[in-house]
Amino acid sequence: MASNSDSKDKHLMRLRRIEGQVRGLQRMVDEDQYCIDILTQVTAATRALQSFSLELLDKHIATCVVDAARAGGEESDEKVREAQEAIARLVRS
Numbered sequence: 166m167a168s169n170s171d172s173k174d175k176h177l178m179r180l181r182r183i184e185g186q187v188r189g190l191q192r193m194v195d196e197d198q199y200c201i202d203i204l205t206q207v208t209a210a211t212r213a214l215q216s217f218s219l220e221l222l223d224k225h226i227a228t229c230v231v232d233a234a235r236a237g238g239e240e241s242d243e244k245v246r247e248a249q250e251a252i253a254r255l256v257r258s
Contacts, residue, residue: 173230176217176221179213179217180217181215183210183213183214183217184245185203186209186210186213187210188208188226189206189211193206215258218255219255222251222252222255225248226248229244230244230245232247233245
């Protein structure tokens with residue numbers, strides 16, 4: 166992944182926040198909290214991961230795929246195929 170320090174720091178901070186959400190889920194299960202409340206938090210964590218994935222995919226397309234497309238050739242085809250597969254995985258999840 167092509168990245169500068171600022172975006173890397175933002176990605177890591179966001180992932181730490183999601184990690185905190187998952188730890189909160191563990192705590193809720195351990196404390197036998199109401200199932201619907203836990204499911205609500207699962208939905209929030211899932212959406213946070215989906216949002217992170219879309220942001221990462223957007224950055225990948227804007228940098229890696231565009232650079233490869235400019236260069237042309239086999240690498241360009243490979244980067245486009247990788248992006249298509251990643252999009253398909255995200256849609257199925």
